[in-house]
Amino acid sequence: MHRRIxxxxxxxxxxxxxxxxxxxxxxxxxxRVRLDQSQNAQDPDDAPDIKFxxxxxxxxxxxxxxxxxxxxxxxAKGNFTLxxxxxxxxxxxxxxxxxxxFAGSNLDxxxxxxxxxxxxxxxxxxxxxxNGAQVTDIRGETMHAAIRRPTGAGGAQNNLEVRVAGDxxxxxxxxxxxxxxxxxxxxxxxxxxxxxxxNHVTEVMVDGLAVQQN
Numbered sequence: 527m528h529r530r531i532x533x534x535x536x537x538x539x540x541x542x543x544x545x546x547x548x549x550x551x552x553x554x555x556x557x558r559v560r561l562d563q564s565q566n567a568q569d570p571d572d573a574p575d576i577k578f579x580x581x582x583x584x585x586x587x588x589x590x591x592x593x594x595x596x597x598x599x600x601x602a603k604g605n606f607t608l609x610x611x612x613x614x615x616x617x618x619x620x621x622x623x624x625x626x627x628f629a630g631s632n633l634d635x636x637x638x639x640x641x642x643x644x645x646x647x648x649x650x651x652x653x654x655x656x657n658g659a660q661v662t663d664i665r666g667e668t669m670h671a672a673i674r675r676p677t678g679a680g681g682a683q684n685n686l687e688v689r690v691a692g693d694x695x696x697x698x699x700x701x702x703x704x705x706x707x708x709x710x711x712x713x714x715x716x717x718x719x720x721x722x723x724x725n726h727v728t729e730v731m732v733d734g735l736a737v738q739q740n
Contacts, residue, residue, distance in 0.1 A: 557585060560633055561593040562726075584611075584733030587724050594627055594640065595732075596721030602628060602690075602737040603717035609687040610722060610735040614647055617676045621646040622725040625686050629655075630719030641713060642723045643697050645684050649673045651704060653697060655712045664712050665697075665705050672702040690716045691740065 557580060576590025585595060602608055608628050625644035632638050637658050645651045651673060653665040676682040687698035695713055697705045707713050720737055724730050 556597045556599065557595060558598060558634065559593050559595055560638070561591040581731070581733065584731065584735060585722070586729075586731045588729045589724060589726050592622075592723070592725040594630075594633060594642075594721055594723045596627070596630060596633060596719050598719070600721065600735075600737065601630075601717070601719050602739070605691050605740040607687055607689045607738045607740060608720050608736075609685065609738075611683060611685050611733050612645070612722075613681055613683045613731040613733075614676055615681045615729040615731060616679060617647050617681075618728050621648040621650070622728040623652060624724040624728060624730045625651075625722065626688055626720070627723050628688050628718065628720045629713075629716050630721065633719060633721075639715075640718070641716075643686060643688055644723060644725070645673050645686065645699065647676055647682065649675050651697075651699065653705065653707075662712055664707060668705070670699065670704050672699040672704055674700065685734075 559578065561576070576593070577588040579586040587595070608626055610626055612624055614624070623644035623646045625642065627640045627642045630640035633640065639657050641653070641655045641664070643651070643653050649671075650667045650669050651665070652663075652667055655662050655664060674682045674684050685700050689696040689698060690709070693709050695707050695709060695716060696703050709716060722732050722735065
């Protein structure tokens with residue numbers, strides 16, 4: 527069932543800079559949503575609502591603003607593999623990113639923290655860490671042949687994985703390791719909530735989101 531989520535201001539009195547504040551909404555069932563908020567009316571994140579549907583084994587998002595999606599009881603720690611299937615239903619007017627988040631904490635507060643591993647329709651991927659209002663690159667926009675791109679007006683499906691084993695974090699697209707980092711610096715913390723991030727004006731279906739503790 528389509529659920530139109532009306533946004534409401536969560537952090538009016540928080541000390542974070544205004545441009546970095548976000549709004550949040552709660553969806554049906556166990557899923558939670560935190561939406562980005564832009565102060566620029568020309569930015570698609572300024573859109574007032576999204577369509578969000580739960581499916582038997584995932585979610586279907588039609589945006590709308592960028593946001594993160596998670597379940598409060600879904601987390602990973604130690605050595606684990608996080609995976610999810612992401613289907614871009616149709617290309618957007620410009621490349622937008624979507625994919626996995628992990629190491630999440632305080633996702634509904636000013637001091638939110640998580641790492642995200644996302645792909646886009648132009649065949650690039652990014653890896654970043656967010657700490658509160660600050661976002662730092664772990665891996666900037668990188669083209670890779672493992673990423674499936676849409677053809678014409680059609681969609682594309684990509685399977686993403688994050689594998690944490692010992693002191694190594696591996697980022698995997700369609701079975702191929704595209705980047706690895708040590709568990710240090712910006713990726714020192716890997717335990718925490720997991721979920722998905724879908725950027726603005728993008729229609730994406732997510733299924734098979736699961737954690738395997740190794």
